[in-house]
Amino acid sequence: MSRNGPLALAYHTLFVAFMLAPILVVCFVAFTPEGYLSFPTDRWSLRWFYAIAQYPEFISAFWRSLWLGAISSAIAVGISVPAALAIARYRFPGREAVTTLFMSPLMIPHLVLGIAFLRFFTQIGLGGTFTGLVLSHIVVVIPFALRLTLASAVGLDRSIEHAAVSLGATESVVLRRITLPLVLPGLVSGWALAFINSFDEVTMTVFIAAPGTETLPVRMFLYIQDNIDPLVTSVSACVIAITVAALLVLDRAFGLERLLVGRSASHGR
Amino acid sequence: MKAAPYLLCLPALVLFAGVVIVPLAMTVLLSFHDWGQYKGIEPVFILKNWQEVLSDSYFHEMFARTFRIAFFVTLLAAVFGAPEAYILNRMRSPWRGIFLLVILGPLLISVVARTLGWALLFGGNSGLVNKALMGMGLISAPLPFMFTETGIVIALAHVLMPYMVLAVWASLQRLDPQIENAAVALGAGPFTVLRRIVLPQVMPGILSGAVIVFALAASAFATPAIIGGRRLKVASTLAYDEFLNTLNWPLGAAVAVLLLMALVAIVWGANRLVERRYAQVFA
Amino acid sequence: MAFLELEKLTKAFGTHNAVDGLTLGVEKGEFVALLGPSGCGKTTTLQMIAGFVEPTSGAIRLGGKNLLAIKPAKRGLGIVFQSYALFPHMTVAENVGFGLEMQGVAATERTTRVGETLELVGLGTFTTRFPRQLSGGQQQRVALARALVIRPQILLLDEPLSNLDAKLREGMQIELRQIQRTVGTTTILVTHDQAEAMALSDRIVVMNQGKAEQIGPPHEAYERPATPFVANFLGKTNLVDGGSVRPERISFAASGLTGTVRTRIFQGNHWLYQVDTASGLVTVIRQNTGEAMPGEGDAVHLTWESRV
Numbered sequence: 001m002s003r004n005g006p007l008a009l010a011y012h013t014l015f016v017a018f019m020l021a022p023i024l025v026v027c028f029v030a031f032t033p034e035g036y037l038s039f040p041t042d043r044w045s046l047r048w049f050y051a052i053a054q055y056p057e058f059i060s061a062f063w064r065s066l067w068l069g070a071i072s073s074a075i076a077v078g079i080s081v082p083a084a085l086a087i088a089r090y091r092f093p094g095r096e097a098v099t100t101l102f103m104s105p106l107m108i109p110h111l112v113l114g115i116a117f118l119r120f121f122t123q124i125g126l127g128g129t130f131t132g133l134v135l136s137h138i139v140v141v142i143p144f145a146l147r148l149t150l151a152s153a154v155g156l157d158r159s160i161e162h163a164a165v166s167l168g169a170t171e172s173v174v175l176r177r178i179t180l181p182l183v184l185p186g187l188v189s190g191w192a193l194a195f196i197n198s199f200d201e202v203t204m205t206v207f208i209a210a211p212g213t214e215t216l217p218v219r220m221f222l223y224i225q226d227n228i229d230p231l232v233t234s235v236s237a238c239v240i241a242i243t244v245a246a247l248l249v250l251d252r253a254f255g256l257e258r259l260l261v262g263r264s265a266s267h268g269r
Numbered sequence: 270m271k272a273a274p275y276l277l278c279l280p281a282l283v284l285f286a287g288v289v290i291v292p293l294a295m296t297v298l299l300s301f302h303d304w305g306q307y308k309g310i311e312p313v314f315i316l317k318n319w320q321e322v323l324s325d326s327y328f329h330e331m332f333a334r335t336f337r338i339a340f341f342v343t344l345l346a347a348v349f350g351a352p353e354a355y356i357l358n359r360m361r362s363p364w365r366g367i368f369l370l371v372i373l374g375p376l377l378i379s380v381v382a383r384t385l386g387w388a389l390l391f392g393g394n395s396g397l398v399n400k401a402l403m404g405m406g407l408i409s410a411p412l413p414f415m416f417t418e419t420g421i422v423i424a425l426a427h428v429l430m431p432y433m434v435l436a437v438w439a440s441l442q443r444l445d446p447q448i449e450n451a452a453v454a455l456g457a458g459p460f461t462v463l464r465r466i467v468l469p470q471v472m473p474g475i476l477s478g479a480v481i482v483f484a485l486a487a488s489a490f491a492t493p494a495i496i497g498g499r500r501l502k503v504a505s506t507l508a509y510d511e512f513l514n515t516l517n518w519p520l521g522a523a524v525a526v527l528l529l530m531a532l533v534a535i536v537w538g539a540n541r542l543v544e545r546r547y548a549q550v551f552a
Numbered sequence: 553m554a555f556l557e558l559e560k561l562t563k564a565f566g567t568h569n570a571v572d573g574l575t576l577g578v579e580k581g582e583f584v585a586l587l588g589p590s591g592c593g594k595t596t597t598l599q600m601i602a603g604f605v606e607p608t609s610g611a612i613r614l615g616g617k618n619l620l621a622i623k624p625a626k627r628g629l630g631i632v633f634q635s636y637a638l639f640p641h642m643t644v645a646e647n648v649g650f651g652l653e654m655q656g657v658a659a660t661e662r663t664t665r666v667g668e669t670l671e672l673v674g675l676g677t678f679t680t681r682f683p684r685q686l687s688g689g690q691q692q693r694v695a696l697a698r699a700l701v702i703r704p705q706i707l708l709l710d711e712p713l714s715n716l717d718a719k720l721r722e723g724m725q726i727e728l729r730q731i732q733r734t735v736g737t738t739t740i741l742v743t744h745d746q747a748e749a750m751a752l753s754d755r756i757v758v759m760n761q762g763k764a765e766q767i768g769p770p771h772e773a774y775e776r777p778a779t780p781f782v783a784n785f786l787g788k789t790n791l792v793d794g795g796s797v798r799p800e801r802i803s804f805a806a807s808g809l810t811g812t813v814r815t816r817i818f819q820g821n822h823w824l825y826q827v828d829t830a831s832g833l834v835t836v837i838r839q840n841t842g843e844a845m846p847g848e849g850d851a852v853h854l855t856w857e858s859r860v
């Protein structure tokens with residue numbers, strides 16, 4: 001039902017151009033054959049992509065980010081599932097408070113979290129360690145894992161579990177054969193969203209990552225602070241490419257809307 | 270089993286108690302400690318840092334800048350993001366899904382990469398933006414964007430725009446499309462429908478999006494750091510400086526805690542306003 | 553001693569008794585309907601029998617044994633839920649076979665029994681489909697098959713037909729009755745639809761505010777309602793001249809209560825009339841015999857044999 005007139009469509013085009021411009025610029029500049037920031041005009045070159053190999057700190061930072069994201073998301077999901085089941089099914093006193101508490105990292109500026117963790121970890125001897133990074137990332141991604149797992153748990157028809165019980169299933173059978181398979185989509189999409197948020201996190205991480213434990217965004221940020229040259233654009237272009245690929249896969253599998261809004265709300269999908 | 274829900278929440282509760290509440294409490298405490306270049310952090314309880322942060326004009330200026338930037342970013346996001354959400358909503362699939370992906374997708378792309386793009390666009394005299402503006406004849410000499418507040422505002426508006434579109438979009442999904450048709454059938458023209466029917470109903474969505482964008486803009490770090498540079502400081506980059514360069518952790522803590530309290534107050538107040546104003550519509 | 557006995561069964565939520573001292577005996581092979589408006593306690597009663605709600609007081613005995621002492625998973629009851637509650641991630645065959653799996657029945661025997669029961673409900677070829685690929689009526693049958701295949705002592709049906717459209721519902725009612733007669737399982741049906749309850753059951757329990765207002769065969773409850781509530785709930789009734797009269801017992805005659813026809817509605821096999829009389833608005837139902845009938849605005853006389 002496209003009732004958008006030409007004016008609306010023109011606005012829309014400008015808007016999309018605005019949204020894509022910076023991203024496209026980074027990708028273009030990454031292909032420059034020159035040794036300085038410039039647009040590739042008549043020649044395109046991969047020299048700056050090959051150059052990444054000369055900077056092992058970027059490569060190790062990449063793997064660290066990947067590993068960090070995978071672990072902290074997995075743990076966040078592992079903690080969220082029982083909490084989601086509790087919140088979805090029981091009306092217990094403090095339910096609202098607990099839900100707000102678990103979602104609160106969304107409202108706390110990552111700046112404050114970074115500072116708090118820096119102080120805390122230094123005091124307890126986890127300063128600059130990978131463990132500290134994992135703990136902090138679990139905290140910031142739990143709201144995403146929880147939101148999606150909760151949506152799945154809430155959408156689960158309780159009478160399905162009653163039916164299984166009436167047919168003789170014990171509690172563990174119900175959990176294993178009925179509940180978990182049915183909340184699995186929420187679990188997986190929760191993990192995926194948590195992972196992406198962990199991978200991109202920079203504000204908090206910049207406070208707590210020490211030179212040996214930097215993540216990719218932090219490494220990129222620190223590099224840019226010193227100078228901006230095509231190397232960081234080629235690294236960024238790689239990150240963008242990977243993210244876009246992941247985006248398409250996630251959208252196919254779950255629907256981007258469901259991931260970001262928490263439930264699939266639009267008609268015509 | 271009455272204890273079941275509590276047991277299920279236990280891992281998360283333990284995590285939060287130990288890794289969120291304790292560190293935050295410690296940070297607040299830290300803001301009351303003393304610091305000296307040679308003695309380091311002295312765990313006493315004094316108001317020195319708070320007095321400095323609250324009375325020194327340098328801090329006033331910096332906080333004013335922080336909230337000024339956040340305000341304009343929110344304004345831009347609302348003014349430009351809301352109509353786009355509306356236009357998106359009226360598209361038919363597959364365009365709708367495709368453009369939703371294009372506009373919301375950037376949320377998942379690293380903020381450093383996105384800001385880098387703006388640094389390139391703004392860069393020096395050969396920045397694309399200036400070239401385009403001069404090419405269109407709108408300006409005769411390149412405007413400074415890099416290391417200016419304007420530059421930060423534009424870059425942040427770009428980074429945070431998807432949150433506004435998302436909030437308004439979510440709000441639009443809850444609208445019954447037949448309501449617009451009912452208004453048209455009763456004789457309302459398209460602008461009247463927009464103004465009297467659609468806008469009042471998406472206002473809560475716009476406001477909740479505004480709250481999110483404002484909070485994120487005020488506490489943003491990477492974008493102001495890259496676009497603003499070392500000289501144009503906002504609250505977060507100032508705290509970073511204190512922590513990692515000057516090493517005056519207590520002062521940095523005071524800045525951060527003040528920012529947190531200000532944001533909590535603003536967000537809470539705005540939410541109350543929205544609730545009270547719109548409770549009747551959606552009760 | 554009846555096969556299933558409910559004795560002074562009570563369930564209180566706070567100060568309100570959802571079920572209030574319900575006593576009922578159900579014989580083996582009987583089809584009993586719990587009928588009443590929303591909030592009358594019929595579903596709560598069913599949930600107590602199933603074991604998902606604990607009674608505040610009272611007893612439930614099955615074959616003489618205290619059912620309340622047995623966990624829901626071990627009660628061996630077949631339940632058809634209002635939303636069908638099929639396992640969305642399992643095929644029809646896996647759904648139906650689940651109870652047998654829990655009982656430890658061997659795979660080959662499972663397949664045979666699942667096949668037989670699906671044939672019974674008319675879905676023999678649907679074994680590999682998933683619930684989302686089935687229509688509402690088909691899902692309902694799968695739910696029924698899943699409950700029957702385990703050869704339950706009692707079959708509990710919680711408003712199983714309420715989500716089906718009218719035509720489908722009528723067809724399913726007849727089928728349900730036939731299946732129950734074939735298999736012979738003791739059945740308890742919960743419904744708010746009086747036509748359904750009367751069509752399917754050997755005995756009706758008309759419930760109101762947690763209590764049973766009448767227990768008896770449908771025909772009896774209809775003809776001799778014990779209370780005004782029952783009279784009004786089972787079919788329509790008119791209050792004229794101090795007594796109550798069923799609309800189908802009133803006929804047009806040469807003399808009797810005078811009135812004017814306000815509305816006449818054709819309903820296929822009968823005519824529905826609303827007649828303005830000195831005693832108020834009277835509803836009259838007349839079989840469609842093909843004869844000419846009074847029209848709207850006509851003056852008529854109503855007569856009937858006095859009852860109650």
